[in-house]
Amino acid sequence: MNKDSKIYIAGHLGMVGSAIHRNLVNKAYHNFILKNIDELDLSNQNDVAAFFEKEKPEYVVLAAAKVGGIVANNTYRAQFIYENIQIQNNIIHHSYLNGVKKLLFLGSSCIYPKNCPQPIKEDYLLTNELEYTNEPYAIAKIAGIKMSESYNLQYGCNFISVMPTNLYGPNDNYNLETSHVLPALIRKIYLGKCLMGNNWEAIRKDLNLRPIEKVSGLNSKEEILEKLNHFGIQNDQTTSIELWGTGNPLREFMYAEDLADACVFLMENIDFADLSKNKPVINTHINIGTGVDLTISELANMIKQMIGFEGNIVWNAAKPDGTYRKLLDVSKLHSLGWKHNTSLEEGLKKVYQAYIA
Numbered sequence: 001m002n003k004d005s006k007i008y009i010a011g012h013l014g015m016v017g018s019a020i021h022r023n024l025v026n027k028a029y030h031n032f033i034l035k036n037i038d039e040l041d042l043s044n045q046n047d048v049a050a051f052f053e054k055e056k057p058e059y060v061v062l063a064a065a066k067v068g069g070i071v072a073n074n075t076y077r078a079q080f081i082y083e084n085i086q087i088q089n090n091i092i093h094h095s096y097l098n099g100v101k102k103l104l105f106l107g108s109s110c111i112y113p114k115n116c117p118q119p120i121k122e123d124y125l126l127t128n129e130l131e132y133t134n135e136p137y138a139i140a141k142i143a144g145i146k147m148s149e150s151y152n153l154q155y156g157c158n159f160i161s162v163m164p165t166n167l168y169g170p171n172d173n174y175n176l177e178t179s180h181v182l183p184a185l186i187r188k189i190y191l192g193k194c195l196m197g198n199n200w201e202a203i204r205k206d207l208n209l210r211p212i213e214k215v216s217g218l219n220s221k222e223e224i225l226e227k228l229n230h231f232g233i234q235n236d237q238t239t240s241i242e243l244w245g246t247g248n249p250l251r252e253f254m255y256a257e258d259l260a261d262a263c264v265f266l267m268e269n270i271d272f273a274d275l276s277k278n279k280p281v282i283n284t285h286i287n288i289g290t291g292v293d294l295t296i297s298e299l300a301n302m303i304k305q306m307i308g309f310e311g312n313i314v315w316n317a318a319k320p321d322g323t324y325r326k327l328l329d330v331s332k333l334h335s336l337g338w339k340h341n342t343s344l345e346e347g348l349k350k351v352y353q354a355y356i357a
Contacts, residue, residue: 001029001059001102001268008033008057010042010091011064015171016106016164019260020061027264033057043083048090052098059267060095060103062088062144066137067108070244070322072178073134081136088144092159096151103159104267105148107141107285109252109326110134111163119291119329122163122283131323145285152272153281160272162263165289165328168351169256174210176231181296182253185303186352188233188241193309195228196239232316239311244319247297252289252327255347258340262288265338274336289328290340306348 001007007024011017012034021032033055041047042064066076066083073080088105095103112120113128125145130138148159168182176184187206194202204217207224215227225235232242266286275284294302300313333339342350 003028004031005029005101006031006033006056006058007061008055008059009061009063010087011062012036013171014063014065014067015167015169015173015256016259017061017063018171019169019256020063020263023257023260023264042090043086045086045090048094049097052094056098057095058101060091060100061263061267062091062103062105064091065106067180068173068178069180069184070133070320073137074320077136080134081140084137084140085143088140088147092144092147092151095159096155096157101158102267102271103148103157104263105144105159105161106263107145107161107163108137109163109165109287109289109328110138110323111141111145112326114323116326118325119327120287121329122285122287122332125283125285133320133322149281149284152276152284158272160266160270160275161285162266163285163287163328164259165252165254165287165326167254167256167259168347170351170354172256172351174355176212181251182299182303183351185243185300186307186348186355188231188243189300189303189307189309190352190355191228191233192239192241192311193307195233195235196309196311234314240314241300241309241311242314242316243296243300244316245296245321246317247300247313247315248295249321249323250293250295250325250327251299252291252293253299253344253347254288254290254340255342255350258290258342259288262333262338262340266336270336286333286336287328287330288333289330290344291328291330292344293325293327294344302345303348303352306352 009017012021114131116124145161148161151157172183173179174183174187208217212227234240
């Protein structure tokens, strides 16, 4: 890519898309096409076709997706598979029709089988059954990988796919119904600390910024307490935080700014031909992660200590744990010349300070 190359970032307002945009800006790229959902409905084939014909982007980053944690994935199964496949199909196909020089497709580590050997190599894709709770989202992302790969093989495109591990960072989703585990833990434990300290000013400020199912800081204490209790922030004698599962599953977490740097590195340096050279042209996608994991219980205690919450964490083992372990093998990424820079402790401090600010 040249610094004046025309770059379209689909999903530029999300956590991943905005991080990639910042990284490119910091590297002096400046010719961007950025459209929000009111300006361009990516699920509408005609709208996407007209957009590509008019704008003719040279490079595309496909970071737009319907995403969420275990509750959202299991609740909105039809929406997760339909909307993600629609978005992918439209952008990938019209990138081909309009001669895009390179496309980067962002998938998810949930594409891999539920009981994979650990750490997870790229070659484990489609070797066993998926985790049921996020199966629709995983199938959509697998379709995106295989679509990119197939367009490369049939049409000579230069589309590459990356599979990030669990992410956190600026512009994360703190909605307690749809968020991933790490931002949910930060918000729950922070609100638990405020509740324990009877800091209603902070609670109301938090809910005014991010209402929980239409309950804001303007509601009564009773209404707020009822809603907090519904999401496991319990106003008992010591204040406790109820979390789903046993806390035993292991997860790997990566700071979104590191992911963005890896994506830009790959856009600048790696082509599909590099990934398929002298090997079968399957599973050419690239895992992006840290290669380090910890239990959800350890993560919760780390966040509890960082925030200074002195109440209890209670695990509801009647709720699902999800996949037991998802640690990515990042040896391919390392061999291409990139490694992460931000430790989990450092990243957590950054996002928590941004959250309370």
